[in-house]
Amino acid sequence: MLLRLPKSVSEAQEYLTEGAVPIGGATLVWATWQRDGFPDRAMSLRDLPEANTIEREALGAAVVLNRIDDRVPEVLRRAAAGVGTGAVRRAATVGGNIVGSTLRCLLPAALVLDARAVILEPEGVTETDLAEVLAKRQLLLSLRWQTPVTSNYHKAAAEPGGASPLVVAAALHAEDGGANRLRVAVRSEDEVFFESAVCEGDADDVPRALRDSSFARLPDTARELVGRQVTELLARPAVA
Structure with a gap:
């Protein structure tokens, strides 16, 4: 397998055109490749500056999870800190977790931040919404968002070998006209x-509006956790 390590967007575009397969942190694909065979060409974005940014309103897809710190909002920082073990967080990347993983532990946090996806295609760099990235499994270059007023995150304890742990992410955003908008995402099962x-x-x-939404389909424990997280968030001072 020939591993490409582009140092510019133009190089990455060239390698995509050649058919190089993006590998993220390779924590998810390695076992599959060992079973099914390795591709002829692969590509990692670990040396691409645009994929390694960590800013107040941007996070690169090649950033490994243990590098995510208080430069980003609390909801995203805590989501990253709760993924797997320390060894996993030292290897797994933002892009691999959101696009390559079935658990997508960072997805609820990205949704409540109203994050936009910057993607890389052979034709160039474009911005789109997360739903399209997930549906088409596009190559994520970075996430971008606007800083929320405040945010929070809770991940329930996981049963060994059991279902995916319950996750509730929430963020409060200022809107034009002085009102705030609350965004809440829940991962229940998968x-x-x-x-x-x-x-x-x-x-x-x-809380009443949320109870009457699609959250009505959630188990009682999940709805109770949503209520607690929303109440705590709305009582907070304005800290992202």
Whole structure:
């Protein structure tokens, strides 16, 4: 297998045109390749500057999870810190987790940040929404978002060998006109639910709106956790 390590976007485009397979941190694909055979060409973005950024409103797809720090919002930082073991976090990448993983532990955090995806194709770099990236399994270059007013994250304890642990991510965003919008994402089993609601008027309106949304399909324990996380978030001062 020939491994390509592009140092520029133009090099990465060239390697994609050659048919190089993106590998992320290779934590998910290695066992499959050992079983099914290795591709002729592979490509890692670990040396590509655009894929390694860590900023207040941007995170590169080649960033390994243990490098994610307080430069990014709490919800994303805590989501990364809760993935696997320390050894996994030292190898797994943002792009591999969101696009290559079935668990997609960072996806709820990215959804509540209203993150946009910067993708790399043979034709060039474009920006799109996360749904399209996941549906088409496109090559993620980075995530971009606007800093929320505040955010939080909770991952329930996992049963060894059991179902995927329950995750609730939430973020509060300022909107034009002075109102705030609450965005909440829940991973229950292997399904991700997402809802948003404008925060204005009665303080009970937001929890009520969420109860009447797709979250009504969630188990009781999940709905109770959503309620606690939303209540705690809305009571916070404005800290991302």
